[in-house]
Amino acid sequence: MDFASVKSVLAAFEREGVRYAIFGAAALNLHGLARFTEDLDVFLEPTADNVARLRRALASVFDDPSIEEITAEDLLGEYPAVQYVPPAGTFHVDLLTRLGQAFAYDDLEVIRAPFEDLTVSVVSPRTLYRMKRDTVRLKDKADAQLLKERFNLEDP
C-alpha cells in the first residue's frame, strides 16, 4: 500500500469528521505488528451524513469524479461493501457498513490510536480478534492467535 496516500486519506477523515473504524490488516499494523497489505479496510457509521463526509474527505485527497458514485443509498441498502480504488491504482479502500450478520458499526469497540502525527480510529485488539477468529482464512486465524497472545485476550 502507498503509505503517504493512506495517511492522507486518514487525515482527511479526521478533518471532515468521518465516523469510521479501521479494521483488517491495517488495524493489525496500527496495533503494533507490521504487515504488508493492499487494502485499507474501513467500517463506517451507516448514516447519509457520514457517507457525505466520507465523499468530501476522499475528494479532498483525490481529484476523481468517481468518488460521487459512493452513495448512502448503496451503503445503507443492498450494497454494504463498496470498494474505492484511487487513480494511481496502488491500493483499495474497502468501505463497509455491515459485516455479515455478525458485526454492525455499533457492535465495534473502537479506540483512538496513533499513526505517526495523526490520531485515528481503529477497532480494539479484542474486536479485531473476534473479527479474525471466526473467519475461514488460515491467515486470519493465525493473526487472531497472535492478537490473543499479545493482548492476553480470552474467548467469551
Next chain:
Amino acid sequence: MPVRKFRSVEEMNQPVWRDPGDPALYRVIAGLWESGLKLHGRRFIPGVRRFRGIDELEAAARRPSAAH
C-alpha cells in the same frame, strides 16, 4: 542493518510487536508497504465497485483483474 542473533530458527520467525506510537513501528510499516508495492507490482483498476457483502468483495479482490 544491525546484526541480530537467535538461538534457533523458531526464534527468528517470531513476530516482532512494537508499541503504537513508537516511531520505529511507522518506519517499518512504511518500508514494508512500499517495498511490497514495488515487488508485487500489482495495480488495481481505479474506480468504485459495490458488493452485497464482504465475501463478494474479497472474491473480487482475489481475481487477477488488475493490469501490472
